[in-house]
C-alpha cells in the first residue's frame with residue numbers, strides 16, 4: 398500500500414469518527430426529548446443532561462388504585478418537605494392534573510371560563526429526578542416543558558423549602574378583554590380549580606403541597622423572568638412530607 402492510499406484511508410476514518418461524535422448522531426435519542434421516565438434514564442445522564450430544547454414529559458397515567466374519594470379525604474396542607482427528590486414522572490402527573498389537555502378539542506383538566514385558558518404554570522425544579530435543575534414553563538400542547546432558565550433556581554426566596562415549586566400565574570388582560578369586570582374573578586376561580594386538582598393529585602401520588610397565596614411577588618417574578626402581564630396566583634411547593 399503506498400503512502401498516499403494509507404493517508405487517504407486514515408483521513409476518511411478520522412472524518413467518520415468526528416461525525417459519529419456529534420450530538421444526536423450516536424445516542425438514538427430524539428433531540429427534543431430531553432427526559433423520559435426516570436427508569437429509562439441512565440444514572441450518569443440524570444446529572445448531566447443539558448436542557449437545550451423543550452423537555453417532553455412522560456405520559457401521565459390515566460388510572461390508579463387510589464380513589465378520588467380517598468384523595469379528598471386524605472388531602473392536607475403540608476409545609477415541611479423531606480430532602481428527597483420528586484421524579485419527572487410525578488411532575489408530569491401534577492402538571493397534567495393542573496392544566497393537561499384531556500380531550501381532542503384541546504380542553505383541559507380544569508374548567509375555564511369561555512375556555513380561554515389564561516393560566517400558566519411555571520416549574521422551579523431544584524431536585525427533580527430526571528430533570529435538569531432550572532426554571533420551566535408548562536406547555537400543555539404536547540405535554541412538555543419550555544426552558545426558561547437552567548441552573549440556579551433561587552429557591553431561597555420561596556415560601557417553604559421543597560424539591561419543586563409550581564407557580565400558577567394568569568394572563569388577566571386576556572380575561573378582562575372578554576369578560577370585563579368578571580375577568581379577574583374568573584381567573585382567580587380558575588386558579589383555584591387547577592390548584593385543587595394539583596392538591597388531589599399530589600395526595601394520590603403520596604406527595605404533599607401547600608397552596609401558598611402569600612409570597613414575595615417581586616423576587617419570584619424575577620426568578621421566573623416574567624413581567625407585569627401575568628399575575629401570580631399561587632406558589633405550590635411540592636415534595637414528600639417531612640415526617
Ligand SMILES: Cc1cc2nc3c(=O)[nH]c(=O)nc-3n(C[C@H](O)[C@H](O)[C@H](O)COP(=O)(O)O)c2cc1C
Pocket residue numbers: 472473474475476607608609610611612
Ligand atoms: C387562597 C388560599 C391561600 C392560602 N395561602 C397560604 C399561605 O400563604 N401560606 C400557607 O402556609 N398556607 C396557605 N393556605 C393554606 C391554608 O392555610 C390551609 O388550606 C388551611 O389551613 C386549611 O388546612 P388544609 O388545607 O389542610 O385543609 C392558603 C389557602 C388558600 C385557600
